Amino acid sequence: MRTILVIFLAMLIFSCKETKVKSVSMKEDVSVLANDSLNGRKTGSEGEKKAAEYIATRFADLGLQPKGTDGYFQKFTFKASKNPHQEAEFTSEKNDPSTGLRVETGENVVAYLDNKAENTVVIGAHYDHLGMGGEGSLYREGEAIHNGADDNASGVAMMLHLADSLRFDSAQRPKNNNFLFIAFSGEEEGLLGSNYFVKNPTIDTKKVTYMLNMDMVGRLNSGNTLAVYGLGTSPILKQTVKANAGDLNIVENESGVGPSDHTSFYLADIPVLHFFTGQHEDYHKPSDDTEKVNFAGMEIVSNYIFSIIKDLDSQKKLPFRKTKNESEVVPDFKVTLGVVPDYLFSGKGMRIDGVSEEKPAQKAGLQKGDVVVKMGEFEVTDMMSYMKSLSKFEKGQTESVTINRDGELKEFEVTF
Template sequence: MKKFLVPIFSIVILTSCGSSKVVTNDQSLPQTASSSTSKNDKAFQSAYQTIKLEDLKKNLYVIAADDMEGRDTGSPGQKRAGEYMVNYYKTLGLSFPKTLNSHYQKVPADYMKKRGGGNLPDSENILAFIEGSEKPEEIVVISAHYDHVGTQNGVVYNGADDDGSGTVAVMEIAKAFQSAKKTGNGPKRSILFLHVTGEEHGLFGSEYYSDHPVFPLANTVVDLNIDMIGRDDPENRGKNYVYVIGSEMLSSELKVINEAANKKTVNLELNYKYDDPKDPERLYYRSDHYNFAKNNIPVAFFFDGIHEDYHKPTDDVEKIDYAILQKRTQLVFATAWEIANRKDRIVVDKK
């Protein structure tokens, strides 16, 4: 998460918090009498079960390893992390948008410099894509930033929670959707798995995407943004919860869909403490989702709160609560599944 406020449309840093309750793999949506609905339920359940605690942990131990050198924007360590992610998607058989030549969208140094990025080198957003089977022109975005703050005074800031946790969650959600597609149950709407760079320096990657969208913003249905979901904050220590921000700011339907998905699956406590543009922390404006929201695209931002290891070298993989990381990942997947497969596009009926 980004740590300082920036004027106008830039934002600060976000965080997330964890819970201590253990998640199991048997949560599922109930069956219904309709055969078509029953088929969809079975497809959901099968994909949902592929979101594994062990796989989240395996990927995070790579993404937040010392040899990634804290993944500072454009650094060799960040590029190594990006290569790992791209190879992961290639292994899944998950390609990139047709308008790109690879999984990378370059974010130029000059673009970031003009927005206060100093002397940052060129960097890249990473995009993986599943085309929808019925409404391919409508795009559901699932996002997380994969950069962190690098190395300071020879000490690596690994950023396991910030935002290694969100990064591996997006990777695992992509695997779940791809598994459904391989069985003939791909999403009706297209899904863009968007890993953005430059968040810590000023939300540069998501701003660049919104200025140079691979798909028209008018066709973008929602952004579900994940920034720190592997820990807990002091206020919620030991609780089975997640903060959700922005889910009813632009759409009267998104919060309802997310709450229904939560109730039918992991049943977390959904904490709306920061879900208010007038909140003094102004968290609605402080992560990558806002570059979608400012373009009138509904968003929901999932995070765990600011904990004692936030932006410190002690934000390590050993401190992640993998059980709650799994549950929160499953919740985002369940929400995305409903949005991607429902008959009608969610409404934008608020300002």
């Protein structure tokens, strides 16, 4: 039934030839992109190509100009990687069975709203995911479709929603910048699509005033907590992010570097903002499905981003500022606690958002919601101090871990 509904929706969109554009909700977009029929949208797969075609049709129906190298598409080839979120390895080589070289093709989907302005705002979100699992998946029970409704059908749906809002000719519409919309391929393989675009842009990137990135924006929690990264990449951004927050609880991060596509633009000296509603127990698992997405929350986040765009529209090209690169100071560690940190937690310590099966934390009795405040002799006040503490331990070592559980301090013996 679900597949039939999605096919019907897709047919409606693909066959729409009327001057008046059919309104498509974010829920409809997520339902199409996170449907089983796309087999998890792995970079280079048939499922990802179908998703790219769907996004290109949505761009066309919105009246946006093609801005790829082949219509809306910008193709690139790369050596298949086993390690997600590593530096892209592009290649012009072909498959060579004798050496084991496997070459894949990804494609960005790029569209343009031309306001005849001097500068351009880039709005992006990656549309690829993990396919049937494999490297990068946290699922340990064999192959299964990883639909990635939150990661990152939600971001693409929000990008399309913003495009729809920005194209209307009204007094409210920001008109002092052009807008470039990019659905990136290959993010899960190592920021491939954004890296390739920045190195092979289809517009003059010296005229890009800033870039907005949305990755996992579909799980706004009951506290309306939204993480925004890149506040330090231009002097005005922190003030703008705070001024438009409304009822949102903003967790601020200064850095322009992180495990998503905004990093590629930051490294090209472009100011960035990255939006993220938080990690969860379905991250990189088959259970990241449409029915778990908070669509009312997505409306709140989308309206917030639109208000930022409107606020910045009167500004001239934003000045770029380098920020401290957290990735360069993250310590190496040989052991893992086996938990998913709550990246939206702004209190003292490291709050656990999920516990992996058969890992040290679960074996010791730690639970989701526990806040780690001390590991061995080391105080844990935030994510960085947690990682620094973890780097002090060796495999097989047993240490006490102190947690705050519902206001009560408890101590557990953990064997790494």
